[in-house]
Amino acid sequence: MIGNLDHSILQQLWWLIASVVGSLFLFLTFVQGGQTLIFTTASTEEEKSLIINAMGRKWELTFTTLVLFGGALFAAFPLFYATSFGGAYWVWMLILFTFIVQAVSYEYRKKPDNVLGARTYEIFMSINGSVGLILIGAAVGTFFTGSRFSLNLYNSVTWATPYHGLEAALNPFNLALGLFLVFLARILGAMYIVNHVDHENLVKRARKATWINLLWALPFLLTVLIGFATMDGFAVDPATGVVSLEKGKYLNNLLGMPVVLFLLLGGLGSVIYGVAATGFLGKNSGIWFGGIGTVLVGLAIFSLAGYNNTAFYPSITDLQSSLTIYNASSSKYTLTVMSYVALAVPFVLAYVAYVWKLMDAKKLSIAELTGEDADEMY
Amino acid sequence: MEDQLLTTVDWARAQFALTAMYHWIFVPLTLGLSFLIAFFESIYVKTGNEEWKKLTKFWMTLFGINFAIGVATGIILEFQFGTNWSNYSWMVGDIFGAPLAIEGIFAFFIEATFFAVMFFGWHRVSKGFHLFSTWMVAVGSNLSAVWILVANGWMQFPIGMNFNPDTARFEMQNFWEVALSPVAVHKFTHTTSSSFLLASLFVVGISALFLLQERHQKMAKRSMVVAAVFGFIASIFVAFTGDEAAFSVAQRQPMKLAAMEGLYVGQEKAPIIAMGIINSSKKPGDDLPAFYQEVKIPGLLSLLANRDPNSFVPGINDLVFGNAERNIVGAEQRMVTGKIALAELARYKYAKDKGDDTESAAALSIFDQHKGDLGYGYLNNPAEAAPPVATTFYSFHIMVVLGTLFPVIFLLVLYFAYKGTLEYQRWLNLACFFSIFLGYVASQAGWVVAEVGRQPWAIQGLLPVGVATTNIAASNVQTTFFMFLTLFTALLIAEIRIMMKQIKIGPEA
Numbered sequence: 100m101i102g103n104l105d106h107s108i109l110q111q112l113w114w115l116i117a118s119v120v121g122s123l124f125l126f127l128t129f130v131q132g133g134q135t136l137i138f139t140t141a142s143t144e145e146e147k148s149l150i151i152n153a154m155g156r157k158w159e160l161t162f163t164t165l166v167l168f169g170g171a172l173f174a175a176f177p178l179f180y181a182t183s184f185g186g187a188y189w190v191w192m193l194i195l196f197t198f199i200v201q202a203v204s205y206e207y208r209k210k211p212d213n214v215l216g217a218r219t220y221e222i223f224m225s226i227n228g229s230v231g232l233i234l235i236g237a238a239v240g241t242f243f244t245g246s247r248f249s250l251n252l253y254n255s256v257t258w259a260t261p262y263h264g265l266e267a268a269l270n271p272f273n274l275a276l277g278l279f280l281v282f283l284a285r286i287l288g289a290m291y292i293v294n295h296v297d298h299e300n301l302v303k304r305a306r307k308a309t310w311i312n313l314l315w316a317l318p319f320l321l322t323v324l325i326g327f328a329t330m331d332g333f334a335v336d337p338a339t340g341v342v343s344l345e346k347g348k349y350l351n352n353l354l355g356m357p358v359v360l361f362l363l364l365g366g367l368g369s370v371i372y373g374v375a376a377t378g379f380l381g382k383n384s385g386i387w388f389g390g391i392g393t394v395l396v397g398l399a400i401f402s403l404a405g406y407n408n409t410a411f412y413p414s415i416t417d418l419q420s421s422l423t424i425y426n427a428s429s430s431k432y433t434l435t436v437m438s439y440v441a442l443a444v445p446f447v448l449a450y451v452a453y454v455w456k457l458m459d460a461k462k463l464s465i466a467e468l469t470g471e472d473a474d475e476m477y
Numbered sequence: 478m479e480d481q482l483l484t485t486v487d488w489a490r491a492q493f494a495l496t497a498m499y500h501w502i503f504v505p506l507t508l509g510l511s512f513l514i515a516f517f518e519s520i521y522v523k524t525g526n527e528e529w530k531k532l533t534k535f536w537m538t539l540f541g542i543n544f545a546i547g548v549a550t551g552i553i554l555e556f557q558f559g560t561n562w563s564n565y566s567w568m569v570g571d572i573f574g575a576p577l578a579i580e581g582i583f584a585f586f587i588e589a590t591f592f593a594v595m596f597f598g599w600h601r602v603s604k605g606f607h608l609f610s611t612w613m614v615a616v617g618s619n620l621s622a623v624w625i626l627v628a629n630g631w632m633q634f635p636i637g638m639n640f641n642p643d644t645a646r647f648e649m650q651n652f653w654e655v656a657l658s659p660v661a662v663h664k665f666t667h668t669t670s671s672s673f674l675l676a677s678l679f680v681v682g683i684s685a686l687f688l689l690q691e692r693h694q695k696m697a698k699r700s701m702v703v704a705a706v707f708g709f710i711a712s713i714f715v716a717f718t719g720d721e722a723a724f725s726v727a728q729r730q731p732m733k734l735a736a737m738e739g740l741y742v743g744q745e746k747a748p749i750i751a752m753g754i755i756n757s758s759k760k761p762g763d764d765l766p767a768f769y770q771e772v773k774i775p776g777l778l779s780l781l782a783n784r785d786p787n788s789f790v791p792g793i794n795d796l797v798f799g800n801a802e803r804n805i806v807g808a809e810q811r812m813v814t815g816k817i818a819l820a821e822l823a824r825y826k827y828a829k830d831k832g833d834d835t836e837s838a839a840a841l842s843i844f845d846q847h848k849g850d851l852g853y854g855y856l857n858n859p860a861e862a863a864p865p866v867a868t869t870f871y872s873f874h875i876m877v878v879l880g881t882l883f884p885v886i887f888l889l890v891l892y893f894a895y896k897g898t899l900e901y902q903r904w905l906n907l908a909c910f911f912s913i914f915l916g917y918v919a920s921q922a923g924w925v926v927a928e929v930g931r932q933p934w935a936i937q938g939l940l941p942v943g944v945a946t947t948n949i950a951a952s953n954v955q956t957t958f959f960m961f962l963t964l965f966t967a968l969l970i971a972e973i974r975i976m977m978k979q980i981k982i983g984p985e986a
Contacts, residue, residue, distance in 0.1 A: 162552070173573075215971060252645070
């Protein structure tokens with residue numbers, strides 16, 4: 100059945116699948132947000148340990164989703180993988196470095212003889228939650244602001260600046276998107292603490308952290324939204340494949356795809372409700388509104404970049420080198436095979452949700468951190 | 478420009494070798510120890526004996542420390558294909574990307590989900606579900622090995638695909654040929670069984686240390702027996718799958734086999750070099766002897782390579798310069814064909830770009846006749862088709878010699894455990910402890926054979942490493958090389974220190 104689909108349908112389907120994985124990753128960055136809260140919301144070592152252990156049961160899911168996001172882009176859009184990773188070299192390398200140091204930090208922080216000391220591993224976590232997310236935001240921002248590259252007849256990439264992607268982090272729109280992601284992750288992290296930790300003082304401060312971080316996020320969110328509403332975008336002529344600059348392209352995309360507008364506004368509304376519910380109404384379920392809202396916002400951002408005849412990885416050096424979901428994708432055969440594989444995703448989500456429910460059925464408390472299994476705690 | 482690109486290639490290769498070798502310090506222990514922990518916990522659940530639970534938790538702690546750095550060193554490998562090998566990513570991403578994505582969907586999520594239960598679920602889930610989770614971590618870890626080895630197997634033996642001149646890349650034609658490639662199957666069985674062996678050596682070696690120190694003796698002996706049984710069975714599989722893998726190499730990568738044995742001139746009744754000192758000055762086509770000293774076993778290489786002790790095994794010279802008598806087309810001749818293919822591809826692309834259909838059709842027709850040797854067209858000298866012989870030869874022989882030693886150690890452990898005198902065999906316990914390091918040497922040597930032995934190819938016969946790299950100044954890759962070297966070394970030191978401390982604390986803390 101899937102084999103009968105047009106190549107273009109499969110390309111659109113795979114942009115959607117990659118968008119879903121990417122959006123789920125954005126939700127799961129509550130782990131990164133939680134990692135930055137250890138220096139601002141926790142006031143004692145005990146509270147710090149509670150935050151780290153709460154996040155520590157989920158960090159691998161975030162990490163794995165990032166790896167799957169990369170794998171899905173490699174399999175479905177290899178020209179993007181080759182162009183962006185090979186071209187915007189330093190942005191990706193630095194992102195990877197922040198995730199490398201994160202991966203060991205949970206396990207090593209409290210272990211005796213860990214060489215670098217607990218504080219260093221906590222700083223690693225904080226760097227991952229701040230610098231890592233700013234750079235991811237900057238990388239995603241280039242979907243809208245473009246990058247300086249060109250492709251030759253064999254699709255080999257040449258980057259036009261010696262900074263190899265670092266220039267993206269200095270673009271105000273990209274930077275705003277990155278900082279928005281940082282504060283969004285902190286909001287989600289605080290919501291997860293409220294949902295999962297049994298500690299009155301910490302939870303009280305986490306509730307406050309949700310709306311304070313929302314206030315911090317607002318200017319960056321507004322910068323991004325104003326950018327979407329006003330910036331020129333990279334349109335593709337569906338008949339010829341020629342890329343051109345279009346005035347107000349992303350506003351046109353929002354108006355031309357009301358579903359995406361709904362996803363964006365509904366998502367932001369859901370996050371704001373999650374904050375209100377957690378920060379002011381005393382509810383513990385805000386993480387779910389925040390999480391669903393984040394996924395919807397993520398889907399809206401990726402849809403704005405890739406659908407409605409838009410170049411999702413535009414080149415500002417050579418417009419015709421810009422990548423679209425049509426010229427950057429894998430062959431029809433590979434996308435068909437991968438679509439069959441993707442049928443397993445709901446099953447994966449189901450067992451992840453089941454285990455999540457089992458493991459989170461009981462809140463994390465100091466008693467658990469100091470109990471029989473104290474040596475195994477992070 | 479060319480010098481600059483060559484330097485970039487060199488640094489990209491060095492970086493990949495560095496990160497892969499660091500990663501491979503941790504992965505085999507994860508693959509094997511996960512199953513050993515599942516065995517220990519199964520015994521605990523079946524017997525209800527708390528000592529087995531303590532044992533399970535002790536090895537789990539070491540597993541967790543190792544697992545974390547394995548994850549940390551692993552992420553860079555996936556993304557390095559894009560950062561340092563972007564031409565590779567485009568040219569074969571249509572095929573190579575799929576196994577990596579499948580690995581994420583089918584394996585990594587199992588590991589990530591059940592890892593949390595394994596470590597933090599003792600009081601949050603039932604005993605049965607905890608055991609199930611431990612098994613799932615073992616299954617998930619080994620499933621991830623399946624898909625990355627499918628990808629690696631395809632690089633060694635590219636099948637199930639075709640070159641598309643319009644997109645200038647290789648595209649998948651048959652997923653099942655890729656997934657069930659015999660090379661992938663051999664790689665998976667050999668790699669996982671050797672990982673089980675290494676993990677068994679680790680458990681036996683650490684337990685032997687406890688016996689030498691006269692600490693935790695009861696638990697140490699229990700661990701040793703379970704691990705020695707597992708390790709001995711794994712050793713048998715390693716030998717069997719190693720033989721199959723070598724046979725597969727002989728059929729599909731004859732140049733690698735010739736390098737593994739330092740065989741320059743093909744011959745019937747080809748010998749295996751049991752021991753030898755390679756002549757490092759030797760080059761393909763010259764008259765220098767291949768070895769300063771060697772001990773041969775006549776006919777054994779022919780037997781292993783073709784299942785016939787009298788058969789002909791081609792040497793490096795045959796494969797570089799050709800051997801008309803044996804109908805072997807050498808790299809020298811294939812370079813000529815490959816350069817025609819490259820020129821016609823360029824003509825085709827140019828004509829297509831200009832909209833000249835007649836010219837493009839003519840170019841495509843010639844290209845199709847020569848495309849089988851496309852990769853050889855990128856070589857500048859036929860001798861480039863030969864891998865570094867000394868590195869490949871020594872790595873192979875170190876791996877084989879050590880691989881032969883390990884089952885003997887496992888058998889001795891089982892024998893003295895049966896006699897009830899294991900704790901008194903100081904020499905054996907010392908040997909067990911030092912075998913941990915030998916196990917790592919053998920494991921790393923195996924990958925050196927596999928990867929150095931396929932040089933100069935990123936994709937065997939189709940894409941040399943020099944063409945696969947990213948068009949980026951060498952200084953960038955050089956900088957990240959040293960960043961990785963510093964970071965991974967620091968993390969390795971931390972890992973070893975933490976491990977040693979946990980071993981010092983022991984299972985009965």
